[in-house]
Amino acid sequence: MTETSSPAIATGAPVRLKSIAPPGHVRCPWYLRGKTGVIERDLGLTGNPETLAYGVEAQQIRLYRVRFTMKDIWGDDADPASDTLDAEIFENWLEPTHAS
Amino acid sequence: MPHDHHDHDHLSPSGHPYREDQDGPLSYHQQMEIAVRELLVEKGVTTKAEIAAQITAMDNRSPAIGASIVAKAWTDADFKARLLASGSATCAEMDVPVEAMELIVVENTPDTHNVVVCTLCSCYPRNILGLPPDWYKQREYRSRAVREPRKVLSEFGLDLADDVRVQVHDSTADMRYLVLPMRPEGTKGWSEDQLAAIVGRDSMIGAAVPQA
Known part of the structure; x- marks a missing residue:
């Protein structure tokens, strides 16, 4: 069983969800792709469900809770912008906020 | 009469509508579920009693x-x-x-x-x-x-x-x-x-x- 090589991301660190649309079984909600939030907590390692879905051995990857403001997700017409949303996101969907 | 409906053709004696019997053919997934369940029982992986007990436990929550x-x-x-x-x-x-x-x-x-x-x-x-x-x-x-x-x-x-x-x-x-x-x-x-x-x-x- 291969373990993830990437170090855990610190709570509070900003992260962006990849804006990609790969085929197959994916576990990242469409409405959060490309959006920026912060790590709310590290939930530890788990088998990558996007691989497990095909019945094969999966890499152990980190699962995080990422917090967004409604403004992060929906822009200026979010009502009110300061309400928040947490979602569970697997590390393979996260990229640093400075990535282009 | 507790339920004095007028359209008696579609109502049971208690006044409630009949639910249609499910006489249509099984769907693909219903067939698949039955096939997998019967195989699991046949091969001794689980028993009918265990399946029934699990359904009861689920309903009791x-x-x-x-x-x-x-x-x-x-x-x-x-x-x-x-x-x-x-x-x-x-x-x-x-x-x-x-x-x-x-x-x-x-x-x-x-x-x-x-x-x-x-x-x-x-x-x-x-x-x-x-x-x-x-x-x-x-x-x-x-x-x-x-x-x-x-x-x-x-x-x-x-x-x-x-x-x-x-x-x-x-x-x-x-x-x-x-x-x-x-x-x-x-x-x-x-x-x-x-x-x-x-x-x-x-x-x-x-x-x-x-x-x-």
């Missing part, structure tokens, strides 16, 4: 389990602290196993109201609340709860003050969520049983608040 957890948290500060720190381990103390990676208990406060949704499917803490309500699984709730949660809650009859932050939890992976509502005013001195009786299912999803 109800929001009363969650209500007893909430009532205990309202009356026992140590239990509440443990529940918020480690939901699954603390529910196991009460002989309630949670078959998820972790149960995350989120506490409503005067500043924050929590509400749970699963936009990808219908993840729900079944061990604690039983089967999910129909609306929880429908596209309308799943799409609107993350876009306009205040409006959705208002349609449930819950109008939140502007200074209360709404915290939505999109249950997208292996966690399960239980909302710990605020104990209402006017319940001082109530027993755990009395308190549990006012904790409804929707208040543990975040779509309502308990009333004394």
Whole structure:
């Protein structure tokens, strides 16, 4: 069983969800792709469900809770912008906020 | 007559409409389920009795389990602290196993109201609340709860003050969520049983608040 090589991301660190649309079984909600939030907590390692879905051995990857403001997700017409949303996101969907 | 309907052709003697018999052909997935179940029994992996027992156990789970957890948290500060720190381990103390990676208990406060949704499917803490309500699984709730949660809650009859932050939890992976509502005013001195009786299912999803 291969373990993830990437170090855990610190709570509070900003992260962006990849804006990609790969085929197959994916576990990242469409409405959060490309959006920026912060790590709310590290939930530890788990088998990558996007691989497990095909019945094969999966890499152990980190699962995080990422917090967004409604403004992060929906822009200026979010009502009110300061309400928040947490979602569970697997590390393979996260990229640093400075990535282009 | 208790039910004096006029259209007697489509009603049972008790006045209720007949449910049509399911005489149509089995769907692909029904056939597949029966085939897999029969193979598992034939090969000795499980038994018919075990399957029946599991269905009974599933049907016996109800929001009363969650209500007893909430009532205990309202009356026992140590239990509440443990529940918020480690939901699954603390529910196991009460002989309630949670078959998820972790149960995350989120506490409503005067500043924050929590509400749970699963936009990808219908993840729900079944061990604690039983089967999910129909609306929880429908596209309308799943799409609107993350876009306009205040409006959705208002349609449930819950109008939140502007200074209360709404915290939505999109249950997208292996966690399960239980909302710990605020104990209402006017319940001082109530027993755990009395308190549990006012904790409804929707208040543990975040779509309502308990009333004394």
